[in-house]
Amino acid sequence: MPRNQPRLILVHEPEKACFDRLVADGYPAERATEISSYLAQSTDLAPEFEVLAAACEARGLAFASVELDEAAGVLARADRDATLVWTLTDGIAYFRGGAAPALARLNGLKTIGADDSLFALCQDKFRSGAVLGALGLPAPQAGLARNREWLVEPPASEAGWFVKPNRLGAKIGIWPDSRVADLGHALELSRRVFAHYRDDVVVQPYVAGRNVRASFLGLKPETGVEALGIAFVESGGDFQTMADSLALYGDTGGIAKAAGTYAEPVLEPVTASQPAADAIIRRIAGGLMTGLGLRDVFSVDLRVEADDTVHLIEFEVCPGLPCFDFRDYCRAQWGLGLADAMAETARTRLRP
Incomplete structure (x- = not known):
């Protein structure tokens, strides 16, 4: 070199x-x-x-x-x-x-x-949720449980609750029964998660709506929320489980492709059917960029209801770049394949 x-x-x-x-x-x-x-x-x-x-x-x-x-x-x-x-x-x-x-x-x-402090924050869902709430962003409140004991009790919820590991990856569920109707079941899931993964669980009020992924790549340093790609992600289920994840990515995803059982979720631009929700999501992303410091490359997971109510579920500082949704975003927003989009982003930082 x-x-x-x-x-x-x-x-x-x-x-x-x-x-x-x-x-x-x-x-x-x-x-x-x-x-x-x-x-x-x-x-x-x-x-x-x-x-x-x-x-x-x-x-x-x-x-x-x-x-x-x-x-x-x-x-x-x-x-x-x-x-x-x-x-x-x-x-x-x-x-x-x-x-x-x-x-x-x-x-x-x-x-x-993002800077390294956000790499730590985004991997702790309970702490990141507290920060998002303090910034006035629409993230569900949460309780925290460890091996059948409440560390923080969750808020009341007529719709039930959703239970997910606190630090394991970035998914919004592990098992099909991650949505619960009583807090006793939530504590049982905390026992199961602790036994399997040695992790706490976040217990949030269940929020209705369709799953949305907002993807961002700042091809140029001054790129703003206008470059967000915001899409409904339709996989046929209410939420993604560990089994769903294993069937999509990595070595196990490769096995699924070889066996002919691999099926990508369907992406649909939010603006096509709910432009008001699209605008709200862009404002939320702007709040994440200015208030939290997200920049350059990130993704945000949300739930959007039919009346355009938006719930912020979590943010990622290392989005799945080779995943189907981010590749689709690079093609749609920047007209580039993934490798060229990454290289061009690097060029604008190193050779302005």
């Missing part, structure tokens, strides 16, 4: 590295497979690293994909004036990708995405 050539470093934690570490820590193989599956974008993007390198080269950039366990040494040697670090996989509990932006900051390197 020529001296001082601008370089994009993509840091990622592989599924297998996470799986091996979890097994060594005493998790059964089945649980370790489920947990490490949340790093599927590392698996799904790896076959395209050469394509991404070529897209970078066409823009005068060098490219390096770096596994998380090698990141400390690589980033310590990087040229701080010519290096951009993009963290592909996050995590503070089961996963460790949240260390990458902190390492980049330690070494004075430029980064794509």
Whole structure:
């Protein structure tokens, strides 16, 4: 690589590295497979690293994909004036990708995405929900339970409650019975989650509506909420379970494709049927950008009711870039495939 050539470093934690570490820590193989599956974008993007390198080269950039366990040494040697670090996989509990932006900051390197404090916040649903509420954003209030004991009791709810792990990945449910009608069942789910994953559960009032994903990539530094891609995600179910996730992404998703059982959810632009809800979501995203500090690349999960009531479920600082929805967003918003969209975003930061 020529001296001082601008370089994009993509840091990622592989599924297998996470799986091996979890097994060594005493998790059964089945649980370790489920947990490490949340790093599927590392698996799904790896076959395209050469394509991404070529897209970078066409823009005068060098490219390096770096596994998380090698990141400390690589980033310590990087040229701080010519290096951009993009963290592909996050995590503070089961996963460790949240260390990458902190390492980049330690070494004075430029980064794509939010600062490292948000990498920690977004992976703790109870704490992030409290912050979102303090910012006046429409996130459901929540209780917190650990192994059949309330740490914080949830608010009353005539519609029942929704139970999800507090720190495991970013999904909104694990089992089909994650929506509950009584709090005794919620405590039983907290026992099951603790036994399987050693995690607490967030218990929120159930909110009706259709699932929505808002995706964002700031191809240029000044890009704002006008570039959000906001779509209903129709998968045939009220919410996604662990089994649903396993069938879509990573190694298990590849098995589903080979078996002919893989089926992508249907995406439908929210603005086509509920333009008022689309406008509300853009205002919410603007609040996340100005009040929380989201930038460059992120996604937001929401629920939208027929009367345009919007519920903010969670935000992600490391959206699933190789997933069907983000690829669709890059094509629709920027007219680019994923590799070219990533490379062009890096170019505008390194070679303005």
